[in-house]
Amino acid sequence: MRKNGFIWIGALLVLGGIYIHYFTHWSDKREIAITASLRPSRQRGETVFPVFFVLNGNYKLASVKAVPLEDGKFNPKAAPVWHLVSDSFWGRTRAFFYGQPIQGMKPSVNVARPEPLKPDMVYRLIVSAGGSTGYKDFKTKAIGD
Numbered sequence: 001m002r003k004n005g006f007i008w009i010g011a012l013l014v015l016g017g018i019y020i021h022y023f024t025h026w027s028d029k030r031e032i033a034i035t036a037s038l039r040p041s042r043q044r045g046e047t048v049f050p051v052f053f054v055l056n057g058n059y060k061l062a063s064v065k066a067v068p069l070e071d072g073k074f075n076p077k078a079a080p081v082w083h084l085v086s087d088s089f090w091g092r093t094r095a096f097f098y099g100q101p102i103q104g105m106k107p108s109v110n111v112a113r114p115e116p117l118k119p120d121m122v123y124r125l126i127v128s129a130g131g132s133t134g135y136k137d138f139k140t141k142a143i144g145d
Contacts, residue, residue, distance in 0.1 A: 034127060034136035036125065037052050038051060038052075041143065047117075047119055048118070048140040049141050053097070053136070054094065055095065055134075058094045059094070059130075059132070060091070060092055060129055061102065061105060063126070063127070063128045064082070064083070064096075065084075066080060066083075067123065067124050068121060068122070069122045081115040081117070082115065087104065088104045098117065098125075120140060121140055123139075123140070124137050124138075
């Protein structure tokens with residue numbers, strides 16, 4: 001092949017790479033969409049409805065954290081009321097309840113239990129899996145309201 005042919009092949013590869021980078025979004029990290037819903041409870045002693053979370057896919061979760069919002073604003077330094085981290089890469093998760101054990105995850109602090117949610121308070125759930133993250137603000141509701 002002539003030198004001119006190699007130049008054309010190189011130019012086509014560069015143009016193809018530019019097209020892929022700017023128009024296909026292959027390198028973009030996917031955002032995790034989270035849906036939160038309140039569920040009825042039959043357990044005695046609960047003060048708020050249990051919160052059920054559904055993700056937009058099956059993920060190998062790296063971190064799940066719930067943080068109370070202060071006056072409707074997120075404070076990244078606020079102490080989480082629930083925080084799990086991955087202890088293995090076993091299994092994928094699509095849905096879970098607040099405070100439930102999630103397969104392949106453990107509390108970030110040994111023997112830490114999730115704090116009970118307070119009625120009529122806004123929290124933020126932050127989920128990460130691989131390079132993807134997502135968050136959802138949710139408000140609790142007292143049972144009997």
